[in-house]
Structure formats: structure tokens, C-alpha cells
Amino acid sequence: MKKTIQRFFETLRPRFEKGGRFQRWYAFYESIETIFFAPGVPTTATPHVRDSLDVKRYMASVVVVLLPLLVFGMYNTGYQSQLASGKTPELLLSFWIGFKAVIPLVIVSYLFGFGWEIVFARIRGHEISEGVFVTAMLFPLTLPPTTPLWQAAMGISFGVVIGKEIFGGTGRNFLNPALAGRAFLYFAYPVQMSGDAVWTVLSGARQTAVDAFSSATPLVVAFEAKTAGAVEEALAEVGYPFWKLFFGLYPDSIGASSTFLCLVGALVLMAIGVASYRIIVGDILGVVLTGAVLNLIATEGSIPYMTMNPLYHLIIGGTAFGIAFMTTDPVSAPDLHPARWIYGFLIGALTVLIRVFNPAFPEGIMLAILFMNVFAPLLDHVVLKFRLRRRIANV
Amino acid sequence: MENLISIFVNSVFVGNILLAYFLGMCSYLAVSQNLKTSAGLGVAVIFVLAITTPANWAVYHFLLAPGALSWAGLPEMDLSFLKFILFIAVIAGMVQVVEMVIDRYSQTLYNSLGVFLPLITVNCAILGTSLFMVERRYSFAESVVFGIGSGTGWALAILAMATVMQKLRYADVPEGLQGFGIRMITTGLMAMAFMLFSGITL
Numbered sequence: 001m002k003k004t005i006q007r008f009f010e011t012l013r014p015r016f017e018k019g020g021r022f023q024r025w026y027a028f029y030e031s032i033e034t035i036f037f038a039p040g041v042p043t044t045a046t047p048h049v050r051d052s053l054d055v056k057r058y059m060a061s062v063v064v065v066l067l068p069l070l071v072f073g074m075y076n077t078g079y080q081s082q083l084a085s086g087k088t089p090e091l092l093l094s095f096w097i098g099f100k101a102v103i104p105l106v107i108v109s110y111l112f113g114f115g116w117e118i119v120f121a122r123i124r125g126h127e128i129s130e131g132v133f134v135t136a137m138l139f140p141l142t143l144p145p146t147t148p149l150w151q152a153a154m155g156i157s158f159g160v161v162i163g164k165e166i167f168g169g170t171g172r173n174f175l176n177p178a179l180a181g182r183a184f185l186y187f188a189y190p191v192q193m194s195g196d197a198v199w200t201v202l203s204g205a206r207q208t209a210v211d212a213f214s215s216a217t218p219l220v221v222a223f224e225a226k227t228a229g230a231v232e233e234a235l236a237e238v239g240y241p242f243w244k245l246f247f248g249l250y251p252d253s254i255g256a257s258s259t260f261l262c263l264v265g266a267l268v269l270m271a272i273g274v275a276s277y278r279i280i281v282g283d284i285l286g287v288v289l290t291g292a293v294l295n296l297i298a299t300e301g302s303i304p305y306m307t308m309n310p311l312y313h314l315i316i317g318g319t320a321f322g323i324a325f326m327t328t329d330p331v332s333a334p335d336l337h338p339a340r341w342i343y344g345f346l347i348g349a350l351t352v353l354i355r356v357f358n359p360a361f362p363e364g365i366m367l368a369i370l371f372m373n374v375f376a377p378l379l380d381h382v383v384l385k386f387r388l389r390r391r392i393a394n395v
Numbered sequence: 396m397e398n399l400i401s402i403f404v405n406s407v408f409v410g411n412i413l414l415a416y417f418l419g420m421c422s423y424l425a426v427s428q429n430l431k432t433s434a435g436l437g438v439a440v441i442f443v444l445a446i447t448t449p450a451n452w453a454v455y456h457f458l459l460a461p462g463a464l465s466w467a468g469l470p471e472m473d474l475s476f477l478k479f480i481l482f483i484a485v486i487a488g489m490v491q492v493v494e495m496v497i498d499r500y501s502q503t504l505y506n507s508l509g510v511f512l513p514l515i516t517v518n519c520a521i522l523g524t525s526l527f528m529v530e531r532r533y534s535f536a537e538s539v540v541f542g543i544g545s546g547t548g549w550a551l552a553i554l555a556m557a558t559v560m561q562k563l564r565y566a567d568v569p570e571g572l573q574g575f576g577i578r579m580i581t582t583g584l585m586a587m588a589f590m591l592f593s594g595i596t597l
Contacts, residue, residue, distance in 0.1 A: 162580065168568060169567070
């Protein structure tokens with residue numbers, strides 16, 4: 001079997017190489033061949049690490065980990081949709097409704113993301129990089145399920161072209177492309193990206209959800225909680241107890257609701273060495289410690305949100321998703337270990353601060369990550385300077 | 396005290412003079428390829444803002460504002476239309492003095508700042524900060540903090556930009572976008588990230 005495939009590619013390769021008939025499609029050919037075989041050409045530019053893990057396999061592992069989130073996201077979308085129509089959710093029907101709502105977004109995201117990658121690979125002569133597979137998978141998972149398809153296309157195009165390709169493709173950008181596209185949509189089309197109504201797909205001819213259904217996301221409920229010290233109760237009252245929030249059956253972005261699956265994904269990625277545990281632990285520490293400090297300094301007259309149990313910050317909204325899959329993006333994160341700790345911690349801290357104190361954004365993690373992406377090179381630089389200073393000169 | 400802290404945080408992050416108001420772009424775009432000069436210029440801007448904002452506060456409140464000349468027996472006088480020309484004159488004079496002092500006491504800093512120190516005179520962030528100070532009716536203490544805060548925000552932005560530019564040395568930018576093009580886009584993306592703080596009311 002292996003021999004046959006190998007022979008197949010070996011006969012095809014000369015036609016795509018320089019001088020061959022299809023040489024302009026080499027990038028496309030190369031991307032197919034490396035699915036089956038690790039690339040035969042070693043990296044020539046320094047610095048690089050000798051490893052059997054190439055970019056394609058590195059990125060594919062992230063996509064694999066994201067698949068359960070996509071499936072659960074589909075189920076959750078359908079589940080919420082049925083609740084909103086006043087029906088008792090059925091398992092298969094939920095999947096079907098969610099499938100119809102989510103899969104077009106994923107397809108559009110891949111079509112446009114991959115399309116731009118091919119256009120740039122073709123014109124600029126670089127290889128089709130697998131980074132776009134991850135970007136195009138992450139991007140729809142961060143969207144509300146009601147996003148119009150053309151907006152999804154706009155967002156992924158912005159993310160891939162402005163966020164990445166104009167810097168020369170995967171590995172050369174400084175912002176996370178998926179988040180850049182998401183933030184672009186957030187500021188360009190706030191009506192479709194925020195508010196209470198966008199998180200639930202309404203099925204059939206229904207224009208509004210039934211009265212018994214609360215479409216407010218936990219983030220909004222927590223922000224608007226009235227009594228200090230009882231934010232958790234306020235959440236439970238509208239139907240968001242701790243375990244429900246943890247497992248993710250509540251209206252939110254398609255893939256970001258389930259803390260449980262994000263945790264599993266993060267553990268897998270850390271175990272196989274793709275995600276940096278320093279960033280993830282730093283993130284969690286940042287969220288929990290900042291939440292705890294807010295608990296301590298909260299007084300009678302302060303915002304009730306400040307008194308929320310810090311652990312809740314990890315399970316509501318997109319924190320878990322962002323921590324597991326966005327902050328660990330190796331390109332936009334800093335490279336040195338101490339810098340990674342600081343980077344993670346500041347993302348966590350900023351997320352909580354923005355959630356509590358910035359009424360403009362219910363969710364802070366998206367922009368907190370982008371903000372720290374901007375400062376990641378500076379963190380690296382400062383850590384490096386500090387290290388060089390400790391070194392004994394010319395002994 | 397709380398008020399002063401909130402003005403500081405506001406001017407560094409929420410209303411960053413460079414990434415929220417886009418003032419002081421020219422020297423920022425020109426200098427940011429070089430980290431060392433960027434850091435030097437950042438410090439110089441903080442310093443100049445910290446002295447010119449209060450100085451202009453004094454000029455405005457004792458000479459220009461409506462009724463400011465009452466100490467000279469002219470309570471009817473309103474010279475506030477002169478604030479642009481007088482502010483820029485004060486800034487130019489201050490920068491001259493700073494330049495001479497640095498030249499006298501720290502030759503190395505003087506050499507590393509080079510032409511950028513006199514260029515601070517025409518940095519719009521400096522004049523902009525003074526004008527914002529008038530518009531927002533800051534008191535003297537507030538104007539000092541606002542000056543330092545704006546300068547810190549500007550320095551933070553140029554430092555971030557310079558390090559990002561260092562990272563982008565490995566980038567492969569299409570021909571038409573090299574140089575200013577990519578720097579403008581990078582600044583735009585940075586400004587988008589700085590939107591994080593927009594909406595916070597301190």
C-alpha cells in the first residue's frame with residue numbers, strides 16, 4: 001500500500017517541479033503529498049530545531065483536538081434552538097439543526113481561508129501552509145451561530161490576508177489571524193456580533209424566542225447581577241448552575257461554551273507538547289488571582305460582578321477556549337519561558353478586568369489576547385535583556 | 396489622588412495619544428525600525444510632555460483664558476485664540492532648553508537622540524496634549540499627570556511597535572507594501588488591539 005502511494009507521487013512529482021508542465025501548481029501538489037509523507041526537504045534557514053514533527057502534523061493535531069468542540073458546538077446550537085422554540089430538545093434533532101446552522105459557516109471559513117492561502121501561495125511562490133487549517137477551524141468556533149455567511153467570509157478573509165498573508169504567511173505574522181478576523185467582525189458589524197439575540201438560532205418561522213427561554217449569555221447575566229456576593233445565585237436562577245456552565249450547554253459562540261472539552265483539548269495539546277503549559281497555567285493564574293483580588297477589594301458600593309467566585313470567570317464565556325487554543329498559538333506568543341508566564345498571566349488578568357470594568361465589551365479575552373500579541377515581542381526583548389545582564393561578561 | 400490615577404491610566408491606555416488619537420504618527424513611523432532610538436525618543440517625549448503640558452497650563456491660565464489677565468487689570472480680555480501659536484512657541488523654547496541641558500550634561504544621550512530631539516517640537520502629540528489639557532479643563536496637578544501619562548502611552552506604543560518591527564524582520568512582505576505600507580497596517584492592527592480599553596469610563 002505504502003509503496004503504491006509512494007510510486008504514485010514519484011511519477012507525478014516531475015510534472016510539478018520546475019520545468020514540468022504543471023509547475024505553477026507545485027504548492028498545491030506539495031500540500032497533498034505532505035499529507036502522506038513527511039517533506040523530504042529539510043529546513044535550510046537557521047535557526048531551526050531537528051524534529052520529525054513538521055508544521056502539517058503540528059497543526060493537524062490542533063484541528064483534531066478541535067473536532068469534539070465542533071461536534072458539541074453543533075449539538076449545543078440545536079439544543080438551544082429547540083429550547084428557544086419551546087420544545088423539549090431531542091438528541092438527533094438538535095444535532096441536525098445545529099449541523100444546518102454551523103456547517104455552512106465552517107465550509108465558508110475553509111473555502112475563503114484556504115482560497116486566499118492558495119492565491120497567495122500561487123502568486124508569491126510559498127508553500128500552502130497548514131496554519132490556515134487551524135485558523136479556518138478556530139475562526140467559525142468563535143462566531144455566534146447566527147452569523148451571516150458573507151460576514152464569516154469577510155472575517156476569515158481579513159484574518160488570513162491582513163492578519164497573516166501580507167506578512168509573508170504562517171509563522172511571520174504577529175497577531176493571531178483567527179482572532180484578528182473575529183475582532184474585525186466585532187467592530188465592523190456589532191449588531192450581528194453582540195447583544196442577546198445573536199447566540200441562539202431560531203428554527204422555523206419563529207421570530208422571537210419563547211418567554212420562558214433566557215437568551216442572555218452568562219456573561220451578561222453576571223455583569224448585570226444586582227446583589228454583591230450572589231452573582232453565582234443570579235446565574236443559577238436563570239438556569240446556569242456551575243456544572244451546566246462547565247459542560248457548556250448554554251448560548252454562546254459555537255465552540256467556546258464547553259469548558260470541559262477545552263480542558264481536555266488543552267491537556268492533550270500539553271501532553272503531546274504542542275501547547276505551552278507555561279502560557280496555559282499563567283493564563284489560569286492570571287484569571288483566578290485577579291478575580292480573587294477583586295473579591296478582596298470589593299466593598300459595599302462596588303460592582304457586584306467583582307464579588308463573583310474567580311473560578312466562574314474560567315467557565316463562563318470564551319475564557320477556556322481562548323486559553324486552550326488562542327493564547328498557545330506559537331507564532332503570536334512570546335518565545336522565552338519567563339516571557340510566556342508573564343504573557344499568560346497578563347492575558348488572564350486583563351480578561352477579568354475588562355469583563356468587570358469595561359461595559360463596552362461583555363467578553364474580554366479576544367481583545368486581551370490581541371493586546372498581548374502586540375506586546376509579546378516586547379516581553380521577549382525585556383526578558384532577553386535581563387538575561388544578558390545577568391551573564392558574566394567575557395570571563 | 397484617585398482622580399490623578401484615573402487620568403494617568405486613561406491617558407496611557409484608554410485614550411492612548413498615538414493609538415487612539417493617532418497623534419505623533421510621523422516620528423513614530425519614521426523611527427520605529429530601530430529599537431534603541433525608539434526607546435530614546437520615547438523617554439524624550441515623556442520628558443518634554445511632562446514639562447510642556449504644565450508650562451502651557453500656566454501660559455493658558457495666566458495669559459490666555461477668558462478673564463485670565465485680571466491680575467493685570469484687564470478682566471475683559473480673552474486671548475484664547477492665541478493658544479495655538481503660543482503653545483507651539485512654548486514647546487519650541489522648552490525643547491531648545493532641554494536640548495542644551497542634555498548637550499551639556501549627557502553627551503551620549505544627546506548623540507543618540509540626534510535630530511529627533513529638535514524634531515519633537517513638531518511632534519503633534521506634544522501640541523495635542525496641551526490642547527486636550529485646555530479642552531478637558533484640567534487643573535495644574537492634573538495637567539502634570541496628563542503630560543506624563545500621554546508621554547508614557549506614546550513611549551509604550553513606539554516600544555511595542557519597534558519590537559514588533561524587529562520580529563517582522565523575518566517577515567516576507569509583498570513588494571508594494573514594504574516600508575511605510577506595512578508599518579501603517581501594523582499600526583492599524585495595534586490600534587485594533589488597543590480598542591480593548593475603549594469604553595472604560597474612569
